[in-house]
Amino acid sequence: MAQDDSAGRSFDLPEAFLDYLTSTPYSAEEYHALLQSPEERYVRIRDPTLSLATIAQRLQVDVTELVEVSWTKRFAQRHPTLRVFRIPETAAVRQSDLYDSGDVFGVDASSIACVGALDPEPCDHVLEICCAPGTKLCCLADLCTVTGVDINRQRLTVARSQVKRCKLSNSELMSEGLTPRDRKQTRKRPKVEAFAPDVFDGVLVDAECAHDGSLKHIRKFFDERGKTSKLQSLEEHMPWLSEAKRTELAQLQFELLCRGFQLLKEGGKLIYCTCSFSEAQNEEVIRRFLAQEPRAQMDPLPWEMPENPVERSTPEPEPEMNGTLTARVRKLLRSPEVPCRPAFDLPPGTACRFDPQRSATGALFIARLRKEHGGEGVGEGW
Numbered sequence: 001m002a003q004d005d006s007a008g009r010s011f012d013l014p015e016a017f018l019d020y021l022t023s024t025p026y027s028a029e030e031y032h033a034l035l036q037s038p039e040e041r042y043v044r045i046r047d048p049t050l051s052l053a054t055i056a057q058r059l060q061v062d063v064t065e066l067v068e069v070s071w072t073k074r075f076a077q078r079h080p081t082l083r084v085f086r087i088p089e090t091a092a093v094r095q096s097d098l099y100d101s102g103d104v105f106g107v108d109a110s111s112i113a114c115v116g117a118l119d120p121e122p123c124d125h126v127l128e129i130c131c132a133p134g135t136k137l138c139c140l141a142d143l144c145t146v147t148g149v150d151i152n153r154q155r156l157t158v159a160r161s162q163v164k165r166c167k168l169s170n171s172e173l174m175s176e177g178l179t180p181r182d183r184k185q186t187r188k189r190p191k192v193e194a195f196a197p198d199v200f201d202g203v204l205v206d207a208e209c210a211h212d213g214s215l216k217h218i219r220k221f222f223d224e225r226g227k228t229s230k231l232q233s234l235e236e237h238m239p240w241l242s243e244a245k246r247t248e249l250a251q252l253q254f255e256l257l258c259r260g261f262q263l264l265k266e267g268g269k270l271i272y273c274t275c276s277f278s279e280a281q282n283e284e285v286i287r288r289f290l291a292q293e294p295r296a297q298m299d300p301l302p303w304e305m306p307e308n309p310v311e312r313s314t315p316e317p318e319p320e321m322n323g324t325l326t327a328r329v330r331k332l333l334r335s336p337e338v339p340c341r342p343a344f345d346l347p348p349g350t351a352c353r354f355d356p357q358r359s360a361t362g363a364l365f366i367a368r369l370r371k372e373h374g375g376e377g378v379g380e381g382w
């Protein structure tokens with residue numbers, strides 16, 4: 001199906017992709033319009049002492065072209081290495097000495113929300129499951145100690161080089177899968193098995209997903225004319241298009257979430273996130289998990305939620321943040337007295353379905369969970 005817009009490129013979405021879209025809230029026309037939205041470029045500046053003028057000069061842009069993303073400022077106030085700026089396409093990032101020193105880092109602005117929602121303390125030891133190619137891991141390693149695990153060795157090599165460039169000595173990377181299926185396949189005792197359950201202060205599960213919310217990623221599969229020459233590669237790179245594969249993917253996400261929660265300390269926090277619009281990969285994974293895990297409880301997110309979450313696209317209505325849903329959960333003490341919760345619900349403030357109409361880089365689903373001590377409340381603030 002080809003759709004044209006004189007103002008933008010045309011994207012010839014293959015049948016399999018159109019079929020996949022029926023599992024998301026977007027029609028083919030709406031999704032096509034999202035793909036046509038302007039692509040923005042963002043960087044994270046790690047050195048909090050660098051002034052705007054210095055950053056602009058080093059990236060060879062005018063200072064007025066360097067715009068700090070306003071909704072990420074709340075995270076940067078708490079963690080000064082998380083400053084994020086929108087920059088023009090012309091910015092000389094890789095040529096800059098800030099790149100060599102690891103002080104500038106290309107990011108999707110939305111990645112910062114996952115790290116900000118986890119909000120680790122400096123003494124925390126955080127596990128990131130699905131950590132490659134290392135964008136969020138490097139953000140985390142600036143804040144606390146991190147162990148990263150990923151099944152893809154090639155992507156882990158990229159993560160390792162990022163860690164090296166940023167001179168992050170407090171992170172450790174492991175190449176392995178974390179689900180029971182992976183353990184069967186590799187037939188070796190995974191190193192992560194060395195960890196007893198309940199060991200990490202925080203866990204980030206940036207689950208493998210269909211990537212349909214990452215518009216930048218999807219655009220890459222179309223040529224300059226937006227024609228279909230790379231559709232083959234779109235289907236190759238999105239192996240989750242068929243219904244059978246989608247079911248398999250949701251199962252993988254569920255297993256990754258369960259494994260992450262198992263390794264989380266009581267009172268610890270877990271973030272589950274994807275960059276997919278599909279409910280099956282987001283809310284449904286969380287619902288299924290909550291239905292079987294009595295120690296998990298939805299938890300308010302560390303930013304204000306809109307009254308009607310469907311109507312607001314970002315923690316604040318800004319085009320830089322794209323996403324589908326953000327939710328947070330707590331974990332309760334293992335105890336026979338803990339009553340089973342009623343069916344999964346999305347209480348106000350714990351979940352927000354983002355509307356990416358004004359999106360630039362991609363969608364994001366985030367869920368935050370917490371293990372709770374002794375059934376007592378952990379408190380509202382993070």
Ligand SMILES: C[S@@+](CC[C@H](N)C(=O)[O-])C[C@H]1O[C@@H](n2cnc3c(N)ncnc32)[C@H](O)[C@@H]1O
Nearest residue numbers: 130131132133134135136151152177178206208
């Ligand atoms: C969305 S990407 C992660 C992006 C990364 N967190 C970042 O910020 O750069 C998903 C990752 O999940 C990994 N993955 C898929 N199945 C896995 C499994 N069973 N165990 C561990 N990692 C897995 C993939 O190799 C891929 O790198």
